Amino acid sequence: MFADDTILLIYAAAALLTALTTSVVTAPYGRHGRPGWGPTVPNIFGWILMEAPAPLAFAAFSLPLWGADARTTIPAALFLVHYVDRAFLYPFRLRAPGRRMPLMIAASGAAFNIWNGWINATFLARGPSIGGLGRLHPQLGAVESTLGVMLFIGGFALNRDADRRLRDLRSDGSTEYRVPHGGFYRFVSSPNYLGEILMWTGFALVARNAAAWLFVLFTAANLAPRARSHHRWYQGRFPDYPKDRKALIPWLW
């Protein structure tokens, strides 16, 4: 047993700290990789190490909820579908031969994913309004849940489509960076991150608990500053980068 509100407050504090940190320091992997961050591991291994704890922790801690009712089983299935793909299939689709990432990034991502898998499975299994803070959560009904599933599917499709378009830029075997086009790249520089945030917002609408909403907050705290870094990097590297393309939110930012 744990103090539900304390756990949620720790999560909220971690999200705020992440927003502050990532606004100042861009995580050193991918195009923002740079020396001085300790030992590195091959990208594929790093992604598996980082993401595999999410479905494993979630599966382990969600055992009590399976089959209970659709309101818990559906969000649990959404969580697992995304993370099984992200942890065990996405790393093998990457087109970044020779690329490495700091072990520290993979390890900190793994630690977050254990925490996040545990807290989401636990709060989902225990119902929508646990803890004093949980009671603040509005009671959402079938309409909101259906919208949530649709938003999750839309965000998932956007995320995968954007990642595929990036892979296609290297279909000739190159390891170069090029200007992505088509799909939501017409509007923003990081539609994969936009899709990720929309997807977890949909999940939170279905899961109906405060832990799921804090996951949305944490994801945005992590990815919004990184989207801004990507956007500035593109603008600096490509003089003809589309002027009307925004960083993350179409037409706005």
Ligand code: NDP
């Ligand atoms: P990026 O968009 O930075 O890179 C994705 C892949 O595409 C990398 O292999 C990268 O290669 C390649 N790539 C990127 N831009 C170009 C380009 N212009 N030309 C050619 N190749 C390119 O995404 P991330 O690596 O940060 O994230 C990958 C996935 O993981 C995304 O779907 C993201 O949403 C998700 N994610 C989710 C997080 C969360 O908090 N839930 C956190 C981080 C990621 P290279 O490695 O050489 O840069």
